[in-house]
Amino acid sequence: MVFQKRSSSEMEPNGGGQVAEMPRVPKFARGKRSARKKEGQSPVQMMCPFDLLATVAGKLLDEGEGSLGNMSAGAPALAAKDVRVKQEQCDEEMKHFKHEVTDQDSCNESAILPHNVFPRSVNHGRNEDPKAMSEARDKETSMISCAKAELGCNFRAIADRWSPESVESGAFTGDAVASLMPAATAGFHKNAPDMYNLLDPMDVDVKPPPLVSSDSTGEMPLYGDKIRRSISLPRGPKGVAGYAVDRDDDDDKSSGCTHPSTTTNRDYRSNCTAEHSRVRKLLTSKYRKVAPARVHKSDLSYSDVERKPSFRNKKMHYTRQRTQRSTFKRRKLFDRHAVLASEFGRASAKGNTKVTGRDAHAASNKETNSTPFQKPCASNDCHVKLRIKSFKVPELLVEIPESATVGSLKKTVLEAVTAILGGGLRVGVLHHGKKVRDDSKTLMQAGIGQDDMLDNLGFSLEPNCTHNPSQVQAHEDNSFLETIDTTEPLARIAPADSSSKHGEVDVSQELALTNLVNYQCSDHDSVHSPGGISSPDKVSANSRALVPVPSTDPNAGAVVPVNKSKRSPEQGQRRIRRPFSVAEVEALVLAVEKLGTGRWRDVKLRAFDNAKHRTYVDLKDKWKTLVHTASISPQQRRGEPVPQELLDRVLAAQAYWSQQQAKLQPKTPPLAEARLLT
DNA sequence: TTTAGGG
DNA sequence: CCCTAAA
Numbered sequence: 197m198v199f200q201k202r203s204s205s206e207m208e209p210n211g212g213g214q215v216a217e218m219p220r221v222p223k224f225a226r227g228k229r230s231a232r233k234k235e236g237q238s239p240v241q242m243m244c245p246f247d248l249l250a251t252v253a254g255k256l257l258d259e260g261e262g263s264l265g266n267m268s269a270g271a272p273a274l275a276a277k278d279v280r281v282k283q284e285q286c287d288e289e290m291k292h293f294k295h296e297v298t299d300q301d302s303c304n305e306s307a308i309l310p311h312n313v314f315p316r317s318v319n320h321g322r323n324e325d326p327k328a329m330s331e332a333r334d335k336e337t338s339m340i341s342c343a344k345a346e347l348g349c350n351f352r353a354i355a356d357r358w359s360p361e362s363v364e365s366g367a368f369t370g371d372a373v374a375s376l377m378p379a380a381t382a383g384f385h386k387n388a389p390d391m392y393n394l395l396d397p398m399d400v401d402v403k404p405p406p407l408v409s410s411d412s413t414g415e416m417p418l419y420g421d422k423i424r425r426s427i428s429l430p431r432g433p434k435g436v437a438g439y440a441v442d443r444d445d446d447d448d449k450s451s452g453c454t455h456p457s458t459t460t461n462r463d464y465r466s467n468c469t470a471e472h473s474r475v476r477k478l479l480t481s482k483y484r485k486v487a488p489a490r491v492h493k494s495d496l497s498y499s500d501v502e503r504k505p506s507f508r509n510k511k512m513h514y515t516r517q518r519t520q521r522s523t524f525k526r527r528k529l530f531d532r533h534a535v536l537a538s539e540f541g542r543a544s545a546k547g548n549t550k551v552t553g554r555d556a557h558a559a560s561n562k563e564t565n566s567t568p569f570q571k572p573c574a575s576n577d578c579h580v581k582l583r584i585k586s587f588k589v590p591e592l593l594v595e596i597p598e599s600a601t602v603g604s605l606k607k608t609v610l611e612a613v614t615a616i617l618g619g620g621l622r623v624g625v626l627h628h629g630k631k632v633r634d635d636s637k638t639l640m641q642a643g644i645g646q647d648d649m650l651d652n653l654g655f656s657l658e659p660n661c662t663h664n665p666s667q668v669q670a671h672e673d674n675s676f677l678e679t680i681d682t683t684e685p686l687a688r689i690a691p692a693d694s695s696s697k698h699g700e701v702d703v704s705q706e707l708a709l710t711n712l713v714n715y716q717c718s719d720h721d722s723v724h725s726p727g728g729i730s731s732p733d734k735v736s737a738n739s740r741a742l743v744p745v746p747s748t749d750p751n752a753g754a755v756v757p758v759n760k761s762k763r764s765p766e767q768g769q770r771r772i773r774r775p776f777s778v779a780e781v782e783a784l785v786l787a788v789e790k791l792g793t794g795r796w797r798d799v800k801l802r803a804f805d806n807a808k809h810r811t812y813v814d815l816k817d818k819w820k821t822l823v824h825t826a827s828i829s830p831q832q833r834r835g836e837p838v839p840q841e842l843l844d845r846v847l848a849a850q851a852y853w854s855q856q857q858a859k860l861q862p863k864t865p866p867l868a869e870a871r872l873l874t
Numbered sequence: 875t876t877t878a879g880g881g
Numbered sequence: 882c883c884c885t886a887a888a
Binding site for chain 1: 882
């Protein structure tokens with residue numbers, strides 16, 4: 197029972213399911229925290245995306261070769277038909293993808309179980325593939341396995357190694373601590389979010405948990421509980437069951453998303469759908485490469501990277517490194533924007549306009565109103581008269597609290613539009629779904645103005661970009677790699693199409709897929725609608741289903757590039773209020789119990805790594821308020837009620853860590869702590 | 875960049 | 882949530 201040097205202690209309220217975190221060292225003592233990367237990721241976690249990705253990519257390549265590959269063909273414009281076809285193909289792909297996901301999900305569940313259920317020996321032998329085995333070992337740390345069923349063995353192997361340790365650690369649980377914080381212990385087992393085990397990379401540590409479980413038996417009830425939870429509560433309220441934290445990818449990007457939603461693996465479908473649609477959009481718009489690539493590059497880049505903290509593909513890794521740093525900043529900036537023009541890039545291509553012909557012929561058109569224009573005569577003399585009835589603006593995502601006034605909504609929208617316009621707009625001409633790139637062509641040459649064209653003419657709005665369409669094309673290929681990290685994953689798919697001929701395609705696809713995968717894997721986030729506060733229960737169901745935006749978000753985030761320059765006015769905007777959900781609170785409590793107060797960055801990484809909108813400062817503040825809340829009468833509390841149990845834990849943890857801190861102060865000898873724990 | 879606190 | 886001094 198002794199843990200020497202408890203100072204390093206990490207609370208293990210959970211009963212030791214996890215291993216303790218890194219010792220808490222005074223910040224001065226701690227070196228630069230480079231840990232971020234280390235801590236944040238666990239190999240295993242990465243596995244899943246990776247494998248999935250690989251699989252999907254493979255499929256895509258095989259099956260979709262035509263689809264994605266062709267797309268990129270480099271043809272400047274795709275015929276509407278082609279687009280459609282591609283979309284379909286894409287759909288197919290998506291289906292596959294879904295399947296993949298499904299597998300994954302199931303895998304997750306099984307993955308979880310193994311830890312608890314399977315005896316360590318269980319699978320060691322199963323994994324025949326040496327490679328896989330080694331991989332599994334390498335990645336032993338993390339629990340999340342988003343991998344496919346095939347990986348199951350790996351997981352088990354991992355689990356094997358893992359559980360024993362955990363168990364042991366569990367056995368250690370300090371009684372002293374338990375006695376110290378009776379209340380705290382009470383809830384640990386039941387409340388420990390699954391995410392803990394699954395997500396927390398740190399859990400891997402083998403240290404005994406400080407606060408841990410009261411059970412001196414050394415049993416690992418935790419696991420059992422977790423298992424149960426994972427199974428029974430999959431869709432628990434607010435996603436608590438899954439992962440307490442909200443990984444709001446969408447936040448930043450999609451924060452704008454009108455419906456913040458909670459995503460869960462199970463909800464993958466929704467995500468998938470979102471992605472799917474997204475893909476379609478991408479496919480549809482040829483332009484995306486033009487402006488979007490450039491635009492997104494700077495602003496949106498973080499989206500993919502940020503989102504998938506857990507994802508560690510080698511390739512992605514690289515990307516991440518490059519982007520990570522700036523990401524945060526960008527993120528911050530984005531947070532400030534109430535409005536995100538989403539998918540501008542993708543959409544850019546799509547801002548099709550309706551054109552109405554004003555000729556006599558117009559009348560002859562089936563749809564008088566909506567019908568495009570008509571050209572009276574084919575001769576050179578003839579003028580084509582167009583009446584543009586409406587311009588469709590590229591998609592915009594506007595995030596605004598429900599409580600906001602209509603006026604503010606208008607303003608928000610205006611800002612969004614302005615943001616886009618601010619950068620300057622280009623008009624694209626679509627003829628038969630093809631973009632007419634050659635500006636020097638006459639309408640006639642382009643075939644515009646002929647009667648048959650009436651319905652086939654469209655205008656698109658695209659962000660003003662310096663690149664010439666033609667140039668862009670060429671440019672893309674070259675810059676592809678460079679832009680990859682910055683560019684949104686999905687968006688990237690488009691590039692892929694353009695560069696299908698090149699070997700890069702594979703990469704791009706993979707990357708794109710990767711992102712998707714991550715999403716799937718990371719769906720555990722629960723996102724709350726910015727303004728709307730829905731009851732946890734409801735939310736869980738609904739929001740989870742909703743998730744779509746997240747995927748899109750990256751793009752959304754990308755949209756704002758323009759804002760950057762003009763965002764000055766909004767700069768000072770206060771971030772939208774996002775009340776912590778019970779699930780988040782639980783995650784927070786859990787993390788703090790384990791890490792202690794004063795390590796907010798770690799807490800963030802641990803429990804809110806995917807919640808872009810929750811900064812460590814936010815977490816710290818939240819903790820502060822929680823402590824306060826816990827100390828006041830229930831009647832005085834406002835907002836979504838936090839379960840008393842959680843509040844109790846808050847107080848317990850607070851007390852515990854305060855004490856720890858106090859001990860540490862006097863430069864207490866390590867043994868002192870150990871003694872106490874014992 | 876993080877922490878720690880006050881506002 | 883924001884703002885900032887310190888570290």
